[in-house]
Amino acid sequence: MAYLKKVTDAKTDPGVGNGWFKIQHGGLSGGKWATNVVIDNKGNQVIHIPKCIANGQYLLRAEMVALHGARSTNGAQLYMECAQIEITGGDGTANPKTYSIPGIYKSNDPGLLIDIYSMKPTANYVIPGPELFTCP
Numbered sequence: 627m628a629y630l631k632k633v634t635d636a637k638t639d640p641g642v643g644n645g646w647f648k649i650q651h652g653g654l655s656g657g658k659w660a661t662n663v664v665i666d667n668k669g670n671q672v673i674h675i676p677k678c679i680a681n682g683q684y685l686l687r688a689e690m691v692a693l694h695g696a697r698s699t700n701g702a703q704l705y706m707e708c709a710q711i712e713i714t715g716g717d718g719t720a721n722p723k724t725y726s727i728p729g730i731y732k733s734n735d736p737g738l739l740i741d742i743y744s745m746k747p748t749a750n751y752v753i754p755g756p757e758l759f760t761c762p
Contacts, residue, residue: 627648627650627651627652627688627689627690627691627753627754627755628648628649628650628651628673628686628687628688628689629646629647629648629649629686629687629689629727630646630647630649630675630679630684630685630686630687631645631646631647631684631685631687631724631727632645632679632680632682632683632684633645633683633684633685634683635683636683636684636685636710636711636712637710639685641685641687641708641727642727642728643726643727644724644725644726645724645726646687646724646725646726646727646730647722647723647724647725647756647759648725648755648756648757648758648759649673649674649675649676649758649759650673650674650758651753651755651758652753653737653751653752653753654745654747654749654750654751656747657747657748661690661691661692664690671688673686673688675713675716676716676720676759676760676761677715677716677717677761678716678717678718678719678720678761678762679713679716679717679718679720679722679761680713680716680718680720681713681714681715681716681718682712682713683710683711683712683713684710684711684712684713685708685709685710685711686708686709686710686711687706687707687708687727688706688707688708688709689704689705689706690704690705690706691703691704691705691737691738691754692704692705693738693740693742694742696738696739696740696741696742697739697740697741697743698739699733699734699739700733701739702738702739702740704731719762720759720761720762722759723756723757723759725755725756730754730755730756731754731755735752735754736752736754737751737752737753737754737755738754
């Protein structure tokens, strides 16, 4: 998953609180987990920045969710990294709905409290977190 937060100064913003919007996510598709796609790419994942957002400084939060322990509450493991980025070349017309971090996940969310070992490859996996932002 990937989130953005528009900030005044990416070097000093702590990243806590409202302003975050999800720009990318992956789950289970065709029997293959998004994590396996990253592994197949030797650890690389391309994150596409929506062209309709305003230019400026942003915090980029990339996350991976490990579900091997998710059969019990608080068993899912979230691994995240943040980067300070400057976005240029966007149209600047979109106004994404934003969310607060921490606060976007609950320990009993269907995508975080799940037994992946008893799932069928055709099962529907609910990706945790808020709705995905897409350009209008």
